[in-house]
Amino acid sequence: MKEFEFTTFLTSNIDIGEDELQKLSHACRSVSLKKGDFLLREGETCKHAFFVEKGMVREYSIDAKGREHLLLFAAEGWFLTNAESVYFDLPSDYFIQAMEDARVLLIEQTSINRLSEQHPSFASFNTRLLHSRILHLQTRVTQLLSASAEERYLAFIKAWPYLPLRVPQAQIASYLGITPESLSRVRKELAEKNYRPPK
């Protein structure tokens, strides 16, 4: 399984000097997680951003009826933060949990903010991350408003063709907003229609 280095991720995205990287690395801590371990639980305040170096992580909430709803998958090379919890210093509504054994870099949010103030290209990289998050969430809202379960599943496997090979179907169903049984039925109908996944 391919591993991603955070510094590679950064230097390929922003124009940041060696000294700045040094400063940032002091604010980082790498942790190893077993499948099921939590990085954040509902009610906690999230003080870090996360960079997944290896393995996979999910962000989800649990509703009043005890059902889980998946907000985000994050595999190697993904950067994730809990925007509300970090920025507004609110207790989180979400859990962040390892779906596989994983190694994750914790980056102190305060350091990110400091570096953003000092380093314009870091700030604009930060802004870019926020914008792509908005874009993604907007697309998801529109899709939930307009598309059927089947359409959402097709869009999902088109966007992340490798994920169904790696995560349990029940997790994908939770992301799509349907039950695992319904997803199973959707897949059966697609098979009967001779649907072939784009290679």
Added chain:
Amino acid sequence: MKEFEFTTFLTSNIDIGEDELQKLSHACRSVSLKKGDFLLREGETCKHAFFVEKGMVREYSIDAKGREHLLLFAAEGWFLTNAESVYFDLPSDYFIQAMEDARVLLIEQTSINRLSEQHPSFASFNTRLLHSRILHLQTRVTQLLSASAEERYLAFIKAWPYLPLRVPQAQIASYLGITPESLSRVRKELAEKNYRPPK
């Protein structure tokens, strides 16, 4: 109907000097809109951010079956941008249209970016706007994944108690992701259960 001045909005949110305000105002243009007029259409690239001074505006998409889906209501004092279109310079998937006669300030996105680079407090205000947008969208996704039509309607009128008085029910239904008929039935059932809106 109360009117909001953009400068008041800015100075009450960020620490910005008189000269900076002057610069920004040169990049602004106020337009009057009749009900139904468009600020942006699908396929266009959005070069501005919008500040609603008077009236009300909606952002929505039209799906493959011709149905409208409402992403956002924006009344007086609301600031709205089309993140994807502006930031990634992509054609917009959304329409932005006046729901009532309105006056809207157009702010050139390039000027916002320039001011952000020069003026740290402007940059952090910008960042705050992005974060609250993420928070809002995240909440909406979670709600669409977990809550019934009735629950979503109750959450809606709790969050924006004044909107149902001002916009047609069909628009609210579109925001909630249900048909106008279903919303009518939801309201009927709430009335039969003797539901009273919180005052």
Added chain:
DNA sequence: GCGATTTCTTACCATACATCAATGCGGAGG
């Protein structure tokens, strides 16, 4: 390699919401 979990499928029935069509209603304009 084998039993034990976990995950996936299938069948049957229940429910929420959509669709279609008819009717009611209330405000804007002649």
Added chain:
DNA sequence: CCTCCGCATTGATGTATGGTAAGAAATCGC
């Protein structure tokens, strides 16, 4: 004041998806 016209309601019926339960298949731990 009356007539439209847009909007909301209601009823009958359709459909997508949910819930439950059972069994099949895959995966994991040893």
